[in-house]
Amino acid sequence: MSQETQRPVxxxxxxxxxxxxxxxxxxxGHPVVVVxxxxxxxxxxxxRVADGLRLSRLLHGSRGGTAPAPGTDPAALIRWTTDYGDLDTAWFVVECGPERTDVKERIFEQLDKACPEDTVFATNTSAIPVDRLAARTRRPGQVLGMHFxxxxxxxxxxEVVRGPRTGEAALRQAERLLELTGKKGIHVSDGPGFVTNRVLMLTCNEAAQVVQEGTADARTVDRIFRDCFGHPMGPLETGDLIGxxxxxxxxxxxxxxTGDPKFTPCDLLVGMVERGETGRKAGRGFFTHTAAGARGGAR
Ligand SMILES: NC(=O)c1ccc[n+]([C@@H]2O[C@H](COP(=O)([O-])OP(=O)(O)OC[C@H]3O[C@@H](n4cnc5c(N)ncnc54)[C@H](O)[C@@H]3O)[C@@H](O)[C@H]2O)c1
Structure with missing residues (x-):
């Protein structure tokens, strides 16, 4: 077993x-520390992990990911902690904190202090340029974006994001993590929102604006995307899933x-978030959701 397979992610x-x-x-089958x-x-x-593992066993790993080996308990490989100090042996860290630049900058400063010198850091940020976060560490060559x-x-x-200072060794470690989890990467360069969210966030915002203006209700907006364009989900159901x-x-x-005002969220979205109608995780967004995931009435 290599050193990396013994050290946690x-x-x-x-x-x-x-x-x-x-x-x-x-x-x-790899150890994990969650902070x-x-x-x-x-x-x-x-x-959530217990529910996810149950679903995965039911699907026998048929929809992505690795099926848990029979008789094993992947949940036992996860250590849950409030202490960054427990990352002191991690070979790779995926940062999934809130999408706030100042919060993520502080997280990267803490990671830099808590982790060994060789640890590679990947941010799962939706839009913050990777180099902005890399700048908060003494190892900018070991920082990249991995947008799961x-x-x-x-x-x-x-979506694998290579910052201007990301080194080849860090990309190789990211590739190891992808191989381990049975995933593949699509590589892009650094920039606000990369490719995915530069486009998707505007689409979700405009779809909400269309509802706000009364051009169509949520169900109709999403039906247009499914029936006319063949998308598996409309932008409002997608937004309910993302949060x-x-x-x-x-x-x-x-x-x-970007400094571009086109990215200003519409009033309807701001109001929904203030009321806690954040989507599937809250049980209500543009649609209502049960714990089993069923979708109900639309706005
Ligand atoms: N939700 C999605 O569909 C999606 C998809 C891809 C990427 N992302 C990105 O992934 C990141 C996480 O998104 P999410 O949907 O899981 O958000 P979330 O709000 O569900 O989770 C954020 C977590 O960060 C924790 N947190 C707050 N301060 C922290 C700190 N200082 N150190 C460690 N943890 C801290 C919170 O307690 C919370 O549990 C964001 O950057 C988001 O943009 C989200």
């Missing part, structure tokens, strides 16, 4: 994405880093 942030990525790594300052978030993530898709256990492709709080934060980041 660190995940910072135990929200929707952190839990999903932790599940992917543990399912591959979050919120005990409530850690408990929620533990439950949601739900991480079911999506086999990751409108994450989308509003990402639009602010895009506006901050």
């Amino acid at each position: 660190g995940i910072v942030g135990a929200g929707v994405m952190g839990a999903g990525i932790a599940q992917c790594v543990a399912q591959a 979050d300052p919120s005990r409530e978030a850690l408990d929620g993530a533990r439950r 898709m949601n739900p991480a256990p079911l999506k086999d492709t990751v 409108w709080d994450v989308i509003v934060d990402t639009l602010h980041v895009l506006r901050e880093h």
Whole structure:
């Protein structure tokens, strides 16, 4: 067993994405340390991973990811902690904290202090330029973006972002993590929103604006994308899955880093987030959702 297979992968942030990525790594039989300052978030993530592993066993790994080996318990490979110091042996860390530039900058400063010199850091940011976060460390050559898709256990492709200072060795370590979790990477250069969210965030915002203006209701907007364009999901169902709080934060980041007012979130979205109607994780966004994932009435 190589040194890397004994050393854990660190995940910072135990929200929707952190839990999903932790599940992917543990399912591959590899140890994981998940850090979050919120005990409530850690408990929620533990439950989400347990549900995800049950689903994965039912699907026998047929929809992406590695199926847990029979008789093994991937959940036992995950250590849940509030202490960054527990990352002291991690060979690779995926940062999944909130989409706020100042919060992520502080996280990277903490990671730089807590982790060994050779640890590679990947940010799962939706839009913050990788080099902005790399600048908060003494190892900018060991920082890159790995933008996993949601739900991480079911999506086999990751947008890999190479910052202007990201080195070849860091990219090779990222490739190891992808191989381990049965995923492939598509490589892009650094910039606000990279490719995915430079385009998707505007689409989600405009779809909400169309509802706000009364041109069509949410169900009709999404039906246009499914029936006319053949998309598997419309932009409003996609936004419910991502979380409108994450989308509003990402639009602010895009506006901050491009200076372009086209990334201003529409009033309808801002109001929904203020009321806690953030989508699937809250049970209500443009659609209503049950714990089993069923979709109900639209706005
Ligand atoms: N939700 C998606 O579909 C999606 C997809 C791809 C990328 N992303 C990106 O992934 C990141 C996480 O998104 P999410 O949807 O999981 O968000 P989330 O709000 O579900 O989770 C964020 C977590 O970070 C924790 N946190 C707060 N401060 C922290 C700190 N200082 N150190 C460690 N953890 C801290 C919070 O307690 C919370 O558990 C964001 O950058 C987001 O833009 C989200």
